[in-house]
Amino acid sequence: MVLFAHGSGSSRLSPRNRHVARVLNEAALATLLVDLLTPEEEAIDARKAHLRFDIGLLAERLVAATDWLTAHPDTRDLRVGYFGASTGAAAALVAAAARSGAVGAVVSRGGRPDLAGRVLALVRAPTLLIVGGRDLQVLELNREAFAQLTCDKRLEIVPGATHLFEEPGALHEVARLAANWFVEHLA
Numbered sequence: 001m002v003l004f005a006h007g008s009g010s011s012r013l014s015p016r017n018r019h020v021a022r023v024l025n026e027a028a029l030a031t032l033l034v035d036l037l038t039p040e041e042e043a044i045d046a047r048k049a050h051l052r053f054d055i056g057l058l059a060e061r062l063v064a065a066t067d068w069l070t071a072h073p074d075t076r077d078l079r080v081g082y083f084g085a086s087t088g089a090a091a092a093l094v095a096a097a098a099r100s101g102a103v104g105a106v107v108s109r110g111g112r113p114d115l116a117g118r119v120l121a122l123v124r125a126p127t128l129l130i131v132g133g134r135d136l137q138v139l140e141l142n143r144e145a146f147a148q149l150t151c152d153k154r155l156e157i158v159p160g161a162t163h164l165f166e167e168p169g170a171l172h173e174v175a176r177l178a179a180n181w182f183v184e185h186l187a
Helices: 015-024 039-048 056-073 087-098 113-122 134-148 172-187
Strands: 002-005 032-033 081-086 103-109 129-132 151-159
Touching: 002 015, 002 056, 002 087, 015 032, 015 081, 039 081, 039 134, 056 081, 056 087, 056 129, 081 087, 081 172, 087 103, 103 172, 113 134, 129 134, 129 172, 134 151, 151 172
Parallel strands: 002 032, 002 081, 081 103, 103 129, 129 151
Antiparallel strands: none
């Protein structure tokens, strides 16, 4: 089961994350796309853009969803993975550290793992960071976060891709890399 952690004003309706979820489903992986902010919080965040950077709040919501999955009879026997985008990547890493016994893998797409801070060293789940080759600032932040991770880890750079992976084939490459990582680590 791969739980999606959206960030930076995105939602469960994000076409990019829905595309990745479809590819994961084709690889026989279940997916769950949930909104980590309530509609009221999303409305506030649309004006002030601060809740999307509240990594503690987002991680807390992700932990609650994980706890629900691991307690629900239909899903409790499934290994859990996190797919985090943008600030959702930091929330996924913080939640993975908090639920190390339940989370078997993390993938970050164009994420901000640096926002997880000191928690990076506590992550035990195998972690894949995927960054666009032309997303220079985020690439540098990912390299710094990668150096702090002590788990099984890999940094993949999609050549020619920018932050949103809008270039032809770039998002599909993200989905392929993510599917391979989850199949390898959640099987």
